[in-house]
Amino acid sequence: MVEAVQDAGVVVTGAGGGIGAALARRFAAEGARVVVNDLDAGRAQAVADEIGGIAVPGDASAIVGPAREALGGTVDVYCANAGVASGGSEAAEEDVWALAWDVNVMAHVRAAHALLPGWLERGRGRFVSTVSAAGLLTMIGAAPYSVTKHGAYAFAEWLSLTYRHRGIKVHAICPQGVRTDMLDATGSAGDLVLKPTAIDPSDVADALFKGIAEDRFLILPHPEVAAYYQARAADPDRWMTNMNHLQQKWEASE
Numbered sequence: 001m002v003e004a005v006q007d008a009g010v011v012v013t014g015a016g017g018g019i020g021a022a023l024a025r026r027f028a029a030e031g032a033r034v035v036v037n038d039l040d041a042g043r044a045q046a047v048a049d050e051i052g053g054i055a056v057p058g059d060a061s062a063i064v065g066p067a068r069e070a071l072g073g074t075v076d077v078y079c080a081n082a083g084v085a086s087g088g089s090e091a092a093e094e095d096v097w098a099l100a101w102d103v104n105v106m107a108h109v110r111a112a113h114a115l116l117p118g119w120l121e122r123g124r125g126r127f128v129s130t131v132s133a134a135g136l137l138t139m140i141g142a143a144p145y146s147v148t149k150h151g152a153y154a155f156a157e158w159l160s161l162t163y164r165h166r167g168i169k170v171h172a173i174c175p176q177g178v179r180t181d182m183l184d185a186t187g188s189a190g191d192l193v194l195k196p197t198a199i200d201p202s203d204v205a206d207a208l209f210k211g212i213a214e215d216r217f218l219i220l221p222h223p224e225v226a227a228y229y230q231a232r233a234a235d236p237d238r239w240m241t242n243m244n245h246l247q248q249k250w251e252a253s254e
Contacts, residue, residue, distance in 0.1 A: 006031040009071035013060035014082030016043025018180035022201035064114035086144035104148035123167040129156040141189035175221040
């Protein structure tokens with residue numbers, strides 16, 4: 001058991017399935033009181049019933065107030081997990097880009113804005129951001145997703161470096177492929193890049209809890225991502241050339 005989350009009030013957005021449901025299950029198993037949030041009220045309720053949690057459906061951008069009330073006044077851990085896997089290039093429609101920014105970045109910003117005054121006053125709070133390896137690297141065929149996941153990672157990093165001395169813990173989870181509906185939605189690009197090494201959502205939850213126990217910011221459920229990230233930083237041109245070869249391979253398969 002991870003002592004830091006026992007009896008904690010936890011909110012998990014996008015928890016009707018996939019990684020969010022796995023996080024909700026794991027927090028509940030560790031003794032936390034869990035609010036299950038999802039746009040789909042039925043799916044949120046099903047997971048809440050399963051784990052003995054509280055379903056608070058709705059838009060993740062506006063969930064802090066209702067979730068705080070459901071937990072009796074205090075949110076100790078907030079998991080900004082809801083996301084959209086928007087594919088396309090620079091030519092993607094404006095509304096596709098806008099939705100990706102709103103869900104993948106601004107929902108995190110709005111949650112932090114609502115939570116930080118109370119957390120800073122108490123001197124503690126934990127913000128968990130489900131980012132993606134695309135936020136450290138990139139993903140072919142998905143400009144809106146890649147760009148906004150870079151933004152989500154940058155915001156989590158900024159939160160951590162700004163507030164860690166004031167008791168705020170931040171974790172950025174950056175998996176590659178995870179066996180979820182979102183992976184299925186990535187199409188042939190996901191089949192090429194992500195599915196061969198895809199893991200189960202429960203593996204992501206395990207990685208997070210190991211990171212919490214070790215007090216680590218960056219959570220890599222696929223350990224090989226660390227080497228890719230280092231290679232990208234050490235020689236960006238070589239790394240982008242290699243990624244372009246992957247792009248060409250994908251184009252040839254279409």
